[in-house]
Amino acid sequence: MDLGNFLLVALSLALLLGIAKSFDFQEEDLASEERLWDLYERWSSHHTVSRDLQEKHKRFNVFKENVGHVHKVNNMNKPYKLKLSKFADMTNHEFASSYAGSKVGHYRMFRGRWRGTGGFMHENTGNLPSSVDWRKRGAVTGIKDQGKCGSCWAFSSVVAVEGINKIKTNELVSLSEQELVDCDAENQGCNGGLMENAFEFIKQNGGLTAEKNYPYQALDGSCDSSKMNSPMVQIDGYQSVPENDENALMKAVASQPVSVAIDAGGKDLQFYSEASLLQY
Template identity: 70%
Template sequence: MEMKKLLFVSLSLALVLGIAKSFDFEENDLASEKSLWDLYERWRSHHTVTRSLDEKNNRFNVFKANVMHVHNTNKLDKPYKLKLNKFADMTNYEFRSIYADSKVNHHRMFRGMSHDNGPFMYENVEGVPSSIDWRKIGAVTGVKDQGQCGSCWAFSTIVAVEGINQIKTQKLVSLSEQELVDCDTEVNQGCNGGLMECAFEFIKQNGITTETNYPYAAKDGTCNIQKRINQQCQLMAMRMSLLTMKKHC
């Protein structure tokens, strides 16, 4: 259960941060077919989205439906607001097929894992605030783009390690998702999906280098041993409330 909570929190954080690259629109943009077409063209220009003439009408209809979904949802009393990101002319099925289709058998993996506390533990849980925004404290790096690669597992893992390292050292260092994509391949499958728990174990055993040293390529590659020589962070222990580093960033 705790592993599922960690997955949910990390993935939710990644999705929420994604709105920073979003595109705003006004009520009058929805007034007519022409204004919606104008909105669609502005959106394509903003996100540099190229569509052929043959597919443009269909993409526009999908875009309209997504715009209305965003508009109608934002009129409700929800604790969040939706915006138009660069996927706004894709259907939910298309998005899930491209970005959420994992070849890793998650259910089989979780069934094989221990359901006790394992390496997780709680510390100092009395008197904690009901909520905290780690972005305001400086423990979250800027928005990253995974591109057309199913590497959300790597981004979720890295953002958690970046955050806990900042909390422990007061230094925010952007770490390498690409190292996980290329090198953590015993169970995880790069752009075809993976599990955070396995990625944490990889970092525990091997460390992780910086994004500058091993930049993201949004595709599967061969593990670059030279780039991995300068490992910046290594987890000595994994804790739900505390990740300690063998070597601080």
């Protein structure tokens, strides 16, 4: 099925997944070392983290510092909340190195060079809603986890195509990130990539196959051409939202899910849980 153009907004780097299992805590959990250790044990059980006793004591000190950070930020009246994610006993350096690193020059996205096919299709869109949640409209698949593979670019690209497919056909199909990781030669698989290149691959290749046909492995593999030749969804182009234009971005996200990459190396994103809906 041919879906026409869809939107790309490029900010910097990674998808951060695995939010669904974030673990909350109460003020009284911080009252003593003993209570903090109990919190660490409950967090470990919740995330099925298994470590030997020596490693647990080492990680407990990191965990304590991270709990303090989450507690402090949540009391700063910011427009988002943090919780104890599965990364809560990792330093920020460890987290960024394992989950937010890339060998690809994502800085290219900031150069102001317009990319895409055609003009900005939503330029004349009006009557914007006060808020929009594409999950509630059934245009977003369930949470996926990229694992220790720098494939954020593939997930960001795929979710945009899944969303516009749902809008155009009323059918939500989970598509294959692994096909992009293995077969898109313009990107570098688990070493990173750019959504623009992925969209161009999907366009030139005649579409993208389903996740169930080419399941995600969280590692680089050889391209399976037999699976690649069974596309489920096609596109004929993509567009960039005009840079530094919040009004254009509002028009875009009011009309469809967009592909976004962010720098996920910061400590707040290591523990990000939820934010208020974008208000117009």
